[in-house]
Amino acid sequence: MKKVIARISAFLTSLYVSIQVGTIKALAAQDGTTDIKADVSSVTNNIENSIKAVAMPIGGLLIFLSVVLVATRIIVSHYNPNKRSEALGGLMWVALGSAILGASFLIAGWIISVTTNGTGSLLTK
Numbered sequence: 001m002k003k004v005i006a007r008i009s010a011f012l013t014s015l016y017v018s019i020q021v022g023t024i025k026a027l028a029a030q031d032g033t034t035d036i037k038a039d040v041s042s043v044t045n046n047i048e049n050s051i052k053a054v055a056m057p058i059g060g061l062l063i064f065l066s067v068v069l070v071a072t073r074i075i076v077s078h079y080n081p082n083k084r085s086e087a088l089g090g091l092m093w094v095a096l097g098s099a100i101l102g103a104s105f106l107i108a109g110w111i112i113s114v115t116t117n118g119t120g121s122l123l124t125k
Contacts, residue, residue: 004058011054047108059101066094 070091077083100107 004062007054007058011050011058014050044112047112048105051104051108055101055104059097063094063098063101066097067091070094 070087073087073090074084077087
């Protein structure tokens, strides 16, 4: 579990750093030497690639293991209705986590759209 938390933390840190580096490059390039839209799109591509490379495989594995664990708990507690209902409640949390993971591209796109005001370039003024 500590390794999973460490990897998630490393992913979030690298995502934050890539966003900040792209922002700094885009803001520094306002003297006209570099295309700001290209920098913003490269940051967007970095975010999408990070989600594809790290979050989806790890999240898919965790979802699979969680479903197996909940199914095992339901099977083991088939004579105890209270424990069975607790296990079914855990299935709801697995479904919620899966929905959030599945919507990660939408969430990242929404954040980028808000920060660029839908123009493709960062808001600086």
